Amino acid sequence: MYELKKPKERLFCEQCGKLVRYKTIKKRENYNVKNYPIEVERTVAICEECGAELLEPYYENENLKVAYRKYAELNNLVLPEEIKEIRSKYNVSQTLFALILGLGEATIQRYEMGSLPTKVNSDLIKRVSEPVEFYKILKSNKDNIPDIEYKRILGNIHRILKEFENKLEVQELEKILYIKHPEIDIEKMKGLIAGLFYYSKKYHHKEFLYKTVFFKLLWLVEKESKKNLGRQIANLKFIHYNYGPIPKGAKNEEGVLLDYLIKTNLIRMNIDFSKKFLKETYMIGLVDQSPLKYLADEERGVVEKIVKEYGGLSASKLVELAHNDVDFKNSNYGEEIVI
Known part of the structure; x- marks a missing residue:
């Protein structure tokens, strides 16, 4: 298999005895x-x-590629684009990839151009798509490549x-959230969360929110949305807790919600020790504001209203406000609060 950039404009016709222009047609044939x-x-x-039918090397090469590809698919051999994808994942050249696998230097280049790999080589290439398997092969063949490349690929x-x-x-955290x-x-x-921080900065110049404030604003937004829009924005469920309503899965011993938000790069959290309260304090900041686009205008309006009205209050004031909430009062510790 070789690489041809484009077909020729004219071909030699033996019947006509000269260079001629040509057209192309499709024919179903067996290779x-x-x-x-x-x-x-x-x-x-x-x-x-x-x-008359003419010989055009470019088209013949492409026809052969099609036949080889179909054969590869039928026999479960690795495809050219799959090899490129694997190389790209590890950021290695064709030659370097071949050396790591213990193959000839030009082997990977030929495979990526459409040549058929052997079943053994195909299985090897497929196997190293898994990082752990690639790591094993890399270690066993480390003497084949320069040390600087070995360390880079290892990284x-x-x-x-x-x-x-x-x-x-x-994925596991998301399952628990559901x-x-x-x-x-x-x-x-x-x-909703992106909106809390956007409007907190706009109206109260706050880059960070205490965890207690963060949870109470979530609660207030969902209540206001249910009241004004007839539905919650995010359909979060809340439970009765010491300092007022908190989302399910947000207890300190669970931490599911915050862990999920941190691991999906939506928020970051700083933990400090408060000399005033003699305990750890949790400050939450926004990492990615782009999810704000998921809110409809009416939903953004609800978030803006709540943050503008309550976002400047201290954590203790918001806790006091929550404890006076009718829905909160009608529930017991640990129970779900019906909004």
């Missing part, structure tokens, strides 16, 4: 690939003057594994 008949729709060059693998681990953690809040709208929740 014999490794003693296996593969039917493909072949592109054929036809002389415009006499109608890439560690980063990929960390990202994969984080992705699994986020158990705690069966009707939750994740995008709306993120938009």
